[in-house]
Amino acid sequence: MLAILDAAGCTTSDLVKVTVYVAGVKHWPAFDKIYAETMGNHRPARAVVPVPELHHGYLVEIEAVARVSTAG
Known part of the structure; x- marks a missing residue:
């Protein structure tokens, strides 16, 4: 996720929603x-x-939505 955010010019501060799928609650x-x-x-x-x-x-599988600035 961090590499994808970086490639889009984003950081974790740009995340607006994260859905986490965890295989078994023992890993939570x-x-x-x-x-x-x-x-x-x-x-x-x-x-x-x-x-x-x-x-x-x-x-673990993570689905994330981030805001990407279009200002340039």
Whole structure:
């Protein structure tokens, strides 16, 4: 997500909504800690969806919406 934001000229401060799919709630505390460290004081709207499993065996999938400046 960070690489995609960077490629769009954005940072985590530009995120407006994040949906997190977590494979099993047992992974939630570890993810939440990393998420909080990554976001700092910025808290976009967030939904967390526990799922039984994700494609390719992933533990977390993130869908994010960011505002991109068109000023140039």
